[in-house]
Amino acid sequence: MRDYVPKIIGEESFEHYIGPYRGYDPTTDPSTSNVFATAAFRFGHGTISPILQRLNESFQMHEHFPHLRISSTFFSPWRIVKEGGIEPTLRGTIGTPASTASANMLLTEEVTERLIVVNNSQFTDLASLNLQRGRDHGLPGYNDWRSFCGLERIKTLEGLKEVVRDYRVAEKILQLYKNPDNIDVWLGGLVEDTLPGSRTGPLNACLIGKQMKAFRDGDRFWWEADGMFSQQQKDELLNGSLSRIICDNSNIREVHTDSFRFGKFPNDYLSCDHMPSINLEAWREEKSRDLVQCGTPRQIKNGDFILSSTSGKLVALYSCYHGFKLKGAAAIICEENRWSNQPPQCTGT
Template sequence: MAKYGLRIGSGTAYANVYNTSIDPSIRNAFATAAFRMGHSMIHSNFSSFSSSHKFLGKDRLSEIFGDTNLILNVNDRKVDHYCRGLVKDSVQTVDHKLTQEVTDRLFVDSNNNSLDLAALNIQRGRDHGLPSYTKWRRYCNVPTATSFSGLASTTHTTTAANLLKKVYNHVDDIDLFPGALSETPVAGGLLGPTFTCLLGKQFQALKKGDRFWFEGNNANVKFTPRQLREIRKASLSRVVCDNTDTFRIQQNAFIKGSPVSCESLPEINLNKWRTPCTWGSWSPWGKCLNDIQRRSRTSKNCDCTSRLKCSSESIESEESESKESKSKESKSKESKSKESGSKESGSEESGSKESGSEESGSKESKSKESKSKESGSKESGSKESGLKKCKPKESGSKESGSEESGSKESGSEESGSKESRSNESGPKGSEWRKCKSKESGSKESGSKESKSKESGSKESE
């Protein structure tokens, strides 16, 4: 790991390893031979364990190839049970041996015909035109071997060298897969020097040749330091905990150890990827159509979800504007109340009918109740204005909310009431408020004049 620079950083540190001269594509030898070393680690049986780590039995590999019936219909053979078996069982040693489950009984058909995985790997290397094993030794700076005895004195045991000698006429005829797989593991590793080299160089290329490597400090594509810290908390043990009914597991899924509580394992906090919202200015109120005015604003940098606080500044400003609006409304109501009082006294002096006066008074009280309700609706709307719904920048989302209601608009008179509406299925593109159009205003005044004349006619009679 250290030799090829593959260790992952810690905390919030970046790793500026990107090199434009390195090709990160997969090498032929890696895909065709080296990364197939895991075939030597396969068990003959798969174990199952309960969530309390009780052994539930095991199944022979050749008998469960492609058999989904186990997972679907057998209670003790779900994915969860097999996952726990994989983290509890030890792997086989990487050497020249493969289990007979994949060499003699791989995909057995109805006529009892089967495949041999080791033979497939060797033939695949030849189909891909891979050089012989000794050429790859030189590529990886492994001591040269010109004879089978040379293998035994450098990288192989005597037993492994003799087995190769039985199959190949010359040391230069050895295929990469059996030659490298049968090497003695390096100190502290699973593989011999040749496969260790091929895997190390490939993963090094994938890291250093990747412009989007997650630890990079490229301003255009990098993670924030806080996000880096969260990513580095990830572990296979936590993945097993989060996706199965496992409650206790060893801290490192690849190394045997005493199980610990899943809750004690570090968990990635996805809130570190949430972007605060910033909002543009409100557009002017539109014309009063059908007693309704509308306006809208756009979210510039928004990655919020339904009913999340987006911008504390916009919330505070909207609340203060809402208070100003309510105070103006209150003053407007007081002045209207005085005017209506003077009109009522005037109509009593002129001898107008009490029923007409009562009717007028009832209309006024209804109007006041209506305005009071609207004011209450507006007040609750301003309190909820901190709960936003928005979309990312690409979709050009707009936000519903509440802002200054005291602004003057052309071609309309303010009614003093406003409601903020949000769409349950998605963000609302605008907000609206009630208003009185000129036509309705002129009709009302005409109606008043008519009533006044009628009252005068009655008085003269």
């Protein structure tokens, strides 16, 4: 929500459709809308690069593992295992500029001519799948969703040219659809000229923005909601980032401070040693008074316990690992500064 969405719909649309967090709203339905899942968020298919870049530690073309066409990577996890691990691919993802979208080349031919689908021996066309999915789901057309978002309906070729900004593409669309009301919402949203500082046009910015706001405001467990985390914990969570996740889960030691933005290596990169991280000390729990008085319950062989509270008393609940049987009381209670019984045993069955 902080690092990705504003770059997709633009800062202005983010402020208009999402805005600052005001707290949990029980009247907001956080369900995923049909048009978001089926059309709007599939704008990302237009951002797929035909080439999977694989870079070395200097963020240059890898000496041993050259770039790949996307079609040669479908259902090929062995490439990660056998060809240098995940690091060359991760570096290629964060160290390569995103493909420039244009109305006359919405999707790369790697996914429209050579897409592989499981249990299908023939190549598939991702654009055709998206269009048919929208129709199967009964989505209203492009113009109806523009009205939903408070945008002007497209009535003429000139109106379509105005939002697409590519006259030949607009003419081709109307030649195929005959009437602006017939245009599929996935296609209409994708061909719109992008807003400043975004990767989407006005319609998809609206549909994505409204959905993201619903996800956030209708979630009673949202991290910023009252009672979820202490202020100290919230402050630590703000240190989290995709760049930090890459540092913690790969052998990459230098990353851009914001992996959703392209930067040139090494000037725009930072050592993982200096990348902000979440200090888990903010979640350290103080021992309860009962636990201090009774002490930590004794561990048992082939089993474990959890601490619980029953009728205001501290209880240790024991259980055995799979294949072992509990012998003795499963629960012991902290009473009068001592545990009520000896821990049970776990015997083989």
